Amino acid sequence: xxxxxxxxxxxxxxxxxxxxxxxxxxxxxxxxxxxxxxxxxxxxxxxxxxxxxxxxxxxxxxxxxxxxxxxxxxxxxxxxxxxxxxxxxxxxxxxxxxxxxxxxxxxxxxxxxxxxxxxxxxxxxxxxxxxxxxxxxxxxxxxxxxxxxxxxxxxxxxxxxxxxxxxxxxxxxxxxxxxxxxxxxxxxxxxxxxxxxxxxxxxxxxxxxxxxxxxxxxxxxxxxxxxxxxxxxxxxxxxxxxxxxxxxxxxxxxxxxxxxxxxxxxxxxxxxxxxxxxxxxxxxxxxxxxxxxx
Amino acid sequence: xxxxxxxxxxxxxxxxxxxxxxxxxxxxxxxxxxxxxxxxxxxxxxxxxxxxxxxxxxxxxxxxxxxxxxxxxxxxxxxxxxxxxxxxxxxxxxxxxxxxxxxxxxxxxxxxxxxxxxxxxxxxxxxxxxxxxxxxxxxxxxxxxxxxxxxxxxxxxxxxxxxxxxxxxxxxxxxxxxxxxxxxxxxxxxxxxxxxxxxxxxxxxxxxxxxxxxxxxxxxxxxxxxxxxxxxxxxxxxxxxxx
Numbered sequence: 001x002x003x004x005x006x007x008x009x010x011x012x013x014x015x016x017x018x019x020x021x022x023x024x025x026x027x028x029x030x031x032x033x034x035x036x037x038x039x040x041x042x043x044x045x046x047x048x049x050x051x052x053x054x055x056x057x058x059x060x061x062x063x064x065x066x067x068x069x070x071x072x073x074x075x076x077x078x079x080x081x082x083x084x085x086x087x088x089x090x091x092x093x094x095x096x097x098x099x100x101x102x103x104x105x106x107x108x109x110x111x112x113x114x115x116x117x118x119x120x121x122x123x124x125x126x127x128x129x130x131x132x133x134x135x136x137x138x139x140x141x142x143x144x145x146x147x148x149x150x151x152x153x154x155x156x157x158x159x160x161x162x163x164x165x166x167x168x169x170x171x172x173x174x175x176x177x178x179x180x181x182x183x184x185x186x187x188x189x190x191x192x193x194x195x196x197x198x199x200x201x202x203x204x205x206x207x208x209x210x211x212x213x214x215x216x217x218x219x220x221x222x223x224x225x226x227x228x229x230x231x232x233x234x235x236x237x238x239x240x241x242x243x244x245x246x247x248x249x250x251x252x253x254x255x256x257x258x259x260x261x262x263x264x265x266x267x268x269x270x271x272x273x274x275x276x277x278x279x280x281x282x283x284x285x286x287x288x289x290x291x292x293x294x
Numbered sequence: 295x296x297x298x299x300x301x302x303x304x305x306x307x308x309x310x311x312x313x314x315x316x317x318x319x320x321x322x323x324x325x326x327x328x329x330x331x332x333x334x335x336x337x338x339x340x341x342x343x344x345x346x347x348x349x350x351x352x353x354x355x356x357x358x359x360x361x362x363x364x365x366x367x368x369x370x371x372x373x374x375x376x377x378x379x380x381x382x383x384x385x386x387x388x389x390x391x392x393x394x395x396x397x398x399x400x401x402x403x404x405x406x407x408x409x410x411x412x413x414x415x416x417x418x419x420x421x422x423x424x425x426x427x428x429x430x431x432x433x434x435x436x437x438x439x440x441x442x443x444x445x446x447x448x449x450x451x452x453x454x455x456x457x458x459x460x461x462x463x464x465x466x467x468x469x470x471x472x473x474x475x476x477x478x479x480x481x482x483x484x485x486x487x488x489x490x491x492x493x494x495x496x497x498x499x500x501x502x503x504x505x506x507x508x509x510x511x512x513x514x515x516x517x518x519x520x521x522x523x524x525x526x527x528x529x530x531x532x533x534x535x536x537x
Contacts, residue, residue, distance in 0.1 A: 161397055164390050171383035178343055179395055179454055180369035235385070291385050 011136045017248045018140075018147040019204045024228045024240045025154050026197035032234030032291065033158050034190040035170025037089060040080055040096035041225060043103035044073040044195040046217030048202025050107060050114060053123040053212055062126040066203040073199025076103075077191040085184055100222060107214040119213025126207050143204055150197050155237055157193065166190050167235065170291070220269070227272045231279045233289020242287055247275060295354075296321045296458050296489045297342070302351035304334075304341055304513075311337040312348070313513035319458065324480065324490045326500045328524075329510035330534055335493045336378055338510070339462050343375050344368050356457070374456035378463045378493075380447045382435040388446060389431035392418045395453040417453070425449045425479055441472050448476065452483065459483065461492040465499050477503055501525065509533065 006014070023045055030036045052069035056062060084095045107114050114120065126133050126142060133142045157163050165186055168176045173183045206212045224247070232243030251268040259267065279286060297319040304312040312334045319325045327335050340346040342353060344365035353361050360368050383391060396414050418431060427445040429438065438446060444464070451459055464480070465473040477499060480490060494500050500507065501521040509517040509524060511533040517524060524530055 161393060164386060164394060167386060168383045168390075168394055171385055172381050174345060175377075175381040175383065176394070177366045178345070178369050178373075178375055179450070180366050181394070182366050 008136060011140050013249060013252055015136065015140050015143050015208055017245055018143045019201050019208065020225070020228070020248055021147050021241055021244045022150045022197055022201035022204070024225055024232070024244050025151055025237055026194045026201070027225055028229050028232070028234065028237065028240045029154055029158065029166075029197075030190055030194035031229060032236065032289070033163065033170065034166040034187065034194075036187060036191060037093040038080075038096045038191070038194070039093050039222060039226070040099035040103070041194070041198055042217050042219075042222040043100045044076060044198035045202040045205070045221070045225075046103055046107060046212075046214070047076055047195075048073045048199025049206035049212050049217065050120070050202075051199065052203035053120050053206040054113070056124050056207065057120070057122070061128075062124075062207065063128055066126075066200060069203035070196040070199040073202065074192040074196040077195030078188055080195075081184075081188050081191045085187070097222075100219070104214050104218055107217065114214070117213060119211055120206075121211045123206050123210045123212065125210070139208055143208070146200065146204060150200060151237065151241070154193075154197065158235075158237065162189075170235075223269075224272060227276045229286075231275055231286055233286030234292075235290040236286070236288040239286055239288030247272065250275070295319065296356060297491065298352075298354040299338070299342065300352045300354075302338065302341055302353070303349045304337055304346065305349055310513050312341065315351075315510065315513060315515055317508045317515050317518065319489060319491050320506065321489050322484070322487050323505040324484050324492070324503055325506045325508070326504040327491070327493050327508050327510055328495070328497070328500060329516075333510040333533075334513040335510055336462060337513075339375065339460060339493060343373060343460065369454075372455065372457035373460060374451040374454040374458070375460035376447045376451045376462055376464065378466065380440075380443045382443060382446060382450075384436045385434065387432050387434055388422070388427070388429060388438075388449075389415075389418060391435065391446060391450055392421060392431075392453045395450045396455075421449050421453045424452065424482070426475055441468050444468055444472070444476075448479065457489065459488055459490045461490065461494075463493055463495065465494065465496050473499060 023041070027038070027041045030038045030041070048069035051072040052065040055065040055068055060068070080096065080099055084092055087095050108116055110116070125139070133139045158166070165176070165181060168181075169183050169186050176183050205216075228243045228247050229240060231247060232239030232241070251271050254264055254267055285292060295318045299318070300316050302312050302315045315334065315338060327338065329335050337346060341348045344363060351361070352359060355368070355371055355373070360371065363371075383394075393414060396417060422431070425445045425448050427442060427449055429442060435443065435446065448461070448464065451461070465476050468476070473496070480503060484490060492504070504521060507519060507521055507524045508515050509527070509530045516529045516533060517527045519527070
């Protein structure tokens with residue numbers, strides 16, 4: 001049905017967009033809404049992908065594997081806050097970046113579990129209630145629904161009184177504490193929710209591509225996700241959705257130029273950098289951002 | 295006594311910010327801490343509200359030793375305070391500020407997912423009427439003038455459930471009309487039975503409003519009494535004017 005309107009290639013790009021929307025919105029929840037300068041988000045994406053892939057290969061149902069992926073990533077989110085709770089700003093950014101490298105290194109070196117650099121092939125396509133999402137058209141519908149549910153939940157969170165507390169934590173934690181709020185507990189919750197949805201997006205990614213290796217969750221992914229959040233604007237779900245769509249699609253236009261693949265990769269990175277610089281110069285708050293990038 | 299501080303000490307490196315400070319605040323009274331700049335008043339406020347950890351001493355609130363509590367735990371017992379430099383949430387609206395101050399349960403996010411937006415609008419309007427902040431409740435904190443920010447800060451402190459209101463220089467930098475208005479607000483709160491502890495440099499404001507005064511100098515309480523006694527106390531005159 002979908003293939004009547006969309007080429008296989010555009011279906012593929014749309015699937016990636018929906019997966020990245022979950023990843024980007026979840027980062028915005030921690031970074032934009034709560035003010036946690038977390039550069040370890042891609043590690044949660046990787047933890048979710050590996051957890052889901054390994055559990056599904058062990059015979060767990062997809063739904064259970066996906067939820068486990070979110071929960072396991074969430075546990076790492078909790079541990080990350082424990083390790084960094086006294087750090088702020090640049091120091092927090094450096095520590096969380098270090099967390100990304102540690103997770104990458106673990107994925108690479110825990111060969112008995114992760115198969116190291118060889119990666120995990122043959123990850124099964126999701127099957128829920130007897131329905132297996134084998135084709136890309138089917139997967140597009142599935143991933144769209146998960147994306148819709150995830151973004152709706154995150155939208156409800158940031159617009160609830162709890163979400164306002166997260167924003168207050170970002171704006172002035174001292175003021176919030178004298179109002180009787182436990183800001184550390186709020187940071188735990190924010191990071192765990194953020195990591196949970198990053199884990200879910202990792203699961204969707206792994207079961208779509210059907211092969212994962214540590215390089216899928218390295219610094220280039222982090223730069224991409226961070227660029228999207230900044231371009232869309234901090235503390236704006238709408239901005240994250242629009243920016244994900246634009247930034248994932250834009251470099252795909254390079255294909256029309258029929259460049260060799262050795263040029264395509266660097267050109268793609270250059271486009272991300274140019275978009276980021278242009279946005280920071282023209283609209284420092286991004287497309288729909290509510291707060292300044294400090 | 296609603297608040298009692300005994301033998302409080304706090305050093306910042308080689309500087310004795312608070313040097314054995316002892317005082318108590320009576321229930322339903324307006325009490326002031328005055329003293330020259332650098333005498334340790336704001337540090338004392340920060341120690342009481344647990345934003346600064348004291349080196350030694352005992353703080354009791356409503357007869358209970360609250361010394362080991364964390365800042366937010368103590369705030370939940372019923373301390374509400376403002377800051378000398380107004381501290382607001384710059385990207386939140388007036389209404390959102392007050393919702394945060396009022397609600398005790400909005401840290402529970404699962405509950406909030408189901409509940410959605412809070413419905414304390416009536417109380418919010420009452421508090422805003424009381425402080426005379428005549429702005430739309432959807433106005434962002436960044437769009438308020440200094441005086442309006444000061445009033446919002448006061449409104450937040452009033453809205454938060456409390457039994458002791460601590461105000462750090464409530465009329466610093468405000469125009470005479472607003473100063474008189476804040477004085478009336480504090481009188482009205484006191485008439486309703488509120489206990490208030492404030493720091494202030496404006497002596498006319500203090501002498502006209504408060505029931506009891508503690509004078510600090512070099513981290514110690516050097517005098518205490520009713521305003522008439524303080525005005526005549528030679529130690530106080532010496533602390534302000536020098537020998």
